[in-house]
Amino acid sequence: MDNLFNRKYTIQGLFIVIGLILLGTLFYIQVATDKYFISAESNVLRKIYTFPARGVIFDRNEKALAQNEAVYDLMVIPNQVKRFDTAALCRIINIDMERFNRNFNKASAQSRYQPSIFERQLSIQVYATLSEQLSRFPGFFVQSRTIRHYPDSVAAHFLGYIKEVTKLDIQNSEGYYRSGDYIGKSGVEKSYETLLRGERGVVNMLYDARNVPKGSYAEGRFDTAAVSGDRLISSLDLNLQKLGEELMHNKVGSIVAIEPASGEILTFVSSPSYDPNLMVGRNQGNNYMELLKNPNRVFNIRPIQGYYSPGSSFKPLDALLGLQEGVIDPNTTFNCPGYFKVGGHTVKCEHVDGNIALRKGLARSCNTYACYVFQKLLTQRKFPNQRVAYDAWQKMVKKFGLGEKLGIDLPSERNGRLYDAAYYSGKYSKYWNYGTVISLAIGQGEMDATPLQMANIMAIIANRGYYIKPHLVKAIGKNRVIKKEYVKRNYVDVEARHFESVIDGMQDAVNAPWGTAIQSRIDGILMCGKTGTVQNPRGKNHSVFIGFAPRDNPKIAIAVIVENAGYGSTYAAPMASYIAEQYLRGQLPKNKLAEVEWMKKQVILPAPPKPKVKPKAKDTDSVAPATAAPAPAQVTTNNTTTTSTPIPPPQ
Amino acid sequence: MINQQNSNRFFFNVDWITILIYVALCGIGFVNIYASIYNPEESTVFNFTTNYGKQLIFIITGLVLGLSILLLDAKFFSIFSPIIYGVTMLLLIVVLVVGRNVGGNQAWIPIGSFRLQPSELAKFGTALLLARYISSFNPKLNTLKPVLIAALIIVIPMCLIMLQPDAGSMLVFLSFMFPLYREGLPGYLLVVFWGMVLLFILNLFLAPWVLISSILAIGGLFIYFNKKKQQRMIMIGVITFAAIGYLFIAKVIFENVLQPHQRTRIELILGLKTDPKGAGYNVNQSKIAIGSGQLTGRGFLEGTQTKYGYVPEQSTDFIFSTIGEEWGFVGCFVVIALYLFLLLRVINLAERQRSSFSRVYGYCVACIIFFHVFINIGMTIGIIPVIGIPLPFISYGGSSLWSFTVLLFIFLKLDSNRMGFI
Numbered sequence A: 001m002d003n004l005f006n007r008k009y010t011i012q013g014l015f016i017v018i019g020l021i022l023l024g025t026l027f028y029i030q031v032a033t034d035k036y037f038i039s040a041e042s043n044v045l046r047k048i049y050t051f052p053a054r055g056v057i058f059d060r061n062e063k064a065l066a067q068n069e070a071v072y073d074l075m076v077i078p079n080q081v082k083r084f085d086t087a088a089l090c091r092i093i094n095i096d097m098e099r100f101n102r103n104f105n106k107a108s109a110q111s112r113y114q115p116s117i118f119e120r121q122l123s124i125q126v127y128a129t130l131s132e133q134l135s136r137f138p139g140f141f142v143q144s145r146t147i148r149h150y151p152d153s154v155a156a157h158f159l160g161y162i163k164e165v166t167k168l169d170i171q172n173s174e175g176y177y178r179s180g181d182y183i184g185k186s187g188v189e190k191s192y193e194t195l196l197r198g199e200r201g202v203v204n205m206l207y208d209a210r211n212v213p214k215g216s217y218a219e220g221r222f223d224t225a226a227v228s229g230d231r232l233i234s235s236l237d238l239n240l241q242k243l244g245e246e247l248m249h250n251k252v253g254s255i256v257a258i259e260p261a262s263g264e265i266l267t268f269v270s271s272p273s274y275d276p277n278l279m280v281g282r283n284q285g286n287n288y289m290e291l292l293k294n295p296n297r298v299f300n301i302r303p304i305q306g307y308y309s310p311g312s313s314f315k316p317l318d319a320l321l322g323l324q325e326g327v328i329d330p331n332t333t334f335n336c337p338g339y340f341k342v343g344g345h346t347v348k349c350e351h352v353d354g355n356i357a358l359r360k361g362l363a364r365s366c367n368t369y370a371c372y373v374f375q376k377l378l379t380q381r382k383f384p385n386q387r388v389a390y391d392a393w394q395k396m397v398k399k400f401g402l403g404e405k406l407g408i409d410l411p412s413e414r415n416g417r418l419y420d421a422a423y424y425s426g427k428y429s430k431y432w433n434y435g436t437v438i439s440l441a442i443g444q445g446e447m448d449a450t451p452l453q454m455a456n457i458m459a460i461i462a463n464r465g466y467y468i469k470p471h472l473v474k475a476i477g478k479n480r481v482i483k484k485e486y487v488k489r490n491y492v493d494v495e496a497r498h499f500e501s502v503i504d505g506m507q508d509a510v511n512a513p514w515g516t517a518i519q520s521r522i523d524g525i526l527m528c529g530k531t532g533t534v535q536n537p538r539g540k541n542h543s544v545f546i547g548f549a550p551r552d553n554p555k556i557a558i559a560v561i562v563e564n565a566g567y568g569s570t571y572a573a574p575m576a577s578y579i580a581e582q583y584l585r586g587q588l589p590k591n592k593l594a595e596v597e598w599m600k601k602q603v604i605l606p607a608p609p610k611p612k613v614k615p616k617a618k619d620t621d622s623v624a625p626a627t628a629a630p631a632p633a634q635v636t637t638n639n640t641t642t643t644s645t646p647i648p649p650p651q
Numbered sequence B: 001m002i003n004q005q006n007s008n009r010f011f012f013n014v015d016w017i018t019i020l021i022y023v024a025l026c027g028i029g030f031v032n033i034y035a036s037i038y039n040p041e042e043s044t045v046f047n048f049t050t051n052y053g054k055q056l057i058f059i060i061t062g063l064v065l066g067l068s069i070l071l072l073d074a075k076f077f078s079i080f081s082p083i084i085y086g087v088t089m090l091l092l093i094v095v096l097v098v099g100r101n102v103g104g105n106q107a108w109i110p111i112g113s114f115r116l117q118p119s120e121l122a123k124f125g126t127a128l129l130l131a132r133y134i135s136s137f138n139p140k141l142n143t144l145k146p147v148l149i150a151a152l153i154i155v156i157p158m159c160l161i162m163l164q165p166d167a168g169s170m171l172v173f174l175s176f177m178f179p180l181y182r183e184g185l186p187g188y189l190l191v192v193f194w195g196m197v198l199l200f201i202l203n204l205f206l207a208p209w210v211l212i213s214s215i216l217a218i219g220g221l222f223i224y225f226n227k228k229k230q231q232r233m234i235m236i237g238v239i240t241f242a243a244i245g246y247l248f249i250a251k252v253i254f255e256n257v258l259q260p261h262q263r264t265r266i267e268l269i270l271g272l273k274t275d276p277k278g279a280g281y282n283v284n285q286s287k288i289a290i291g292s293g294q295l296t297g298r299g300f301l302e303g304t305q306t307k308y309g310y311v312p313e314q315s316t317d318f319i320f321s322t323i324g325e326e327w328g329f330v331g332c333f334v335v336i337a338l339y340l341f342l343l344l345r346v347i348n349l350a351e352r353q354r355s356s357f358s359r360v361y362g363y364c365v366a367c368i369i370f371f372h373v374f375i376n377i378g379m380t381i382g383i384i385p386v387i388g389i390p391l392p393f394i395s396y397g398g399s400s401l402w403s404f405t406v407l408l409f410i411f412l413k414l415d416s417n418r419m420g421f422i
């Protein structure tokens, strides 16, 4: 009837076109792109990380030095927080409103929908109270994790400490660390970080729109369990370490003891020290700032960072090199008139012994003898000039581990100081000779060694010609792995036979009536050693002793430095003897215990530095010897301020 | 010839294909409502107190309602259409007085545990009266007076619904334009109307210079293709400049005449303003759900967006996102194909009617369903602003299901009686 009938097709056409538009759009969002599929996954999927326990650190007898303790972080998901009694929460976790607001804003700034730490490391007591009432505080929950605990509060410098990662740490790790993780910042905690930290576990959880967990994703097929860190067995002897720290109480310096046959470090004392537990927990930051105020620099790791002139303890090396090079034999004598003169230099000697040979020269610590040997070494005919001879000498000395890092398994070890001929040629133009550097013969002048390097020299002599890199960790993990570099022998290229006459001299130094350390003789144990009284331009001399025991088949090599304590025989030598005897016998006789008690009470601290008197040269490498002592020294025994008397009878 | 006796028997001549599609869509609705409400942690024992249980009751009662409509005399609807229209308009007024305010809309009259939504009833009330007006007076819809009368029939319920206010239901009444078009309303009126609506919306979305230059470009293009016909060229030119002028007027009206809260509401409806927990969030989650279904879907009860409640109002307005997520593009294709088939079928049935009453009513049914489907699905995939109207036969809810059932089954009754005179 009407042409209006055709309008049916217009309307049906419209239906079809709109239908196709809908289908086209659907095809795009469902088939052509997987953008929405990925969004759906990220909507529901959350990775929940579980923290592994950090590896436990043991002493050599498997007593724990560092273990783990559970703490509880209070977490918050800001958008799930509803009205609640804020004052009650503040009261339970013991914070004020200001801190509450600060924490809450910080968490909100991180993410409104994801959990972040609100208050960290609540104690178990606080946790117990809180968990009963947690339902009153919607949006808050508790996450447990472990922090370090150091049961004996010793060996802080060896252990180091852990801290929450910084942004920089996260960057440097290329995303391994995540905000809130802990990382070793110094000591073994740092150098063995990758082994100690273990592996994080991950649980893939499904969450609904209100952030309520809805079970695990894909039946947990992609989940992993946390793997605790490897345990470390350190070479330290807990009892010996304790004794060493007690002896060094209220003093500045180091005690390093090494088992010569293995290179394992038995004692690693750096004084002043601190309780490593101070660097754990909520007050870490405050405690750290407080410790920084100590003028004697608590965080200096003196055994590997302190620079000291080796002094007389260097003299065995003179003799060894002389013997090896054939410029002397054990019976060669030199005349000591009480000094050694060369060019404009005069090296004084503390005694006038006339003709003196190797054994007595070492026992009496004769400077003249050492200078003659040094002269002979540098004026050998086989070298075209003394500068070439000096380089040969320097190379030999370096073999003993001086002037370079030994490669201990701790971060921040320092080189020590020993220059080559080019340095002196630069300094004095071409015209210099052995006389210019004669102080090196007696371990002074432009030469510095760390206490570890000094102890290592003793290990070399004890081993008659080689050393194993000193190290602090003797076994890693369940399989007790040890790094290859810590079993390899490093030879110093001095024949074993030459050592015996040098050791004779060192034996006499401790055991002969004319020896410098006769007071520290141990009944029944032949300790060999060498005292040193290291000049300190900024105060009283440092008391130094290095040695090893027993003479045959030595078990312990040791270096003791007590800053500003005067003669080597007064503090360093007796301390070394207590350590050696304790280690070799497992205990000390009663009279020695009394001496130890007396020694513990001695206070030998440098006076606080005068304000704003700083040495011009800031570069420690170019500063004169004994840079570890910051200021003029003053010795205080107990309550008097007089000079300390040499070793007193305790009763 | 089919004799009178046969045509009066209840189910004789009923279009079973349409009923089949109707049942299929209701079934799809039930399955997806079940999935939308399904909670993996609760027991899966069937339960009539849950929404899917209720929906099953709605479907069964809906079918009973539809079949009982088939029992009525076909003449009933034509004769009583003014009264039905009047009653539904009255209910639209009553709801403004006694209605329950839900989500800012005063759209429901509570009757016991059941909630009556008069705007749903108004749809077929209006459709019936419109059909009656055209069949009784055979008006010439290219003249002014009949157009105004037809417009009045449509605009009265629109205004009453706008007072609730329920913009979604109100907009559905615009679908009555298409039956009028079929009955002779000039096409250019539709083009101008929808053109103005489109321009008004685009005006809010796009920068003025983009819109003006594209209008000029389109106008220029048309002039170029009609360069031999001077009269047309002039007309196109006039339309082009009228459109640009309209843009400015629309902008002025929007910014100066409308109240700030009205402006905000329009902006929210159009998605120009988003609050992340509001409409924008819903659409985004709905798109993620549908998109994650990919080609074949994640499987029944396997959609994580659905299961874990990421899409709000998922059993009602956003039910299509469940279909998209769990049944994928294939499922969406089936649903849209079913709707298209139903719509085309209803139009074909309408065209075979002898009486213009049945034809006009049939067109009304098709266009109302079409509007709902287009706006609802368009909204869930983000090509249409969020306008809360249900997906016919599929969305959860008795009021909506029953009114669509009544709407459709009245037409099926009229169609089964197509040989008789009404």
Ligand SMILES: [Zn+2]
Residues within 6 Å of the ligand: A336, A338, A349, A350, A351, A352, A353, A365, A366, A367, A368, A369
């Ligand atoms: Zn002498």
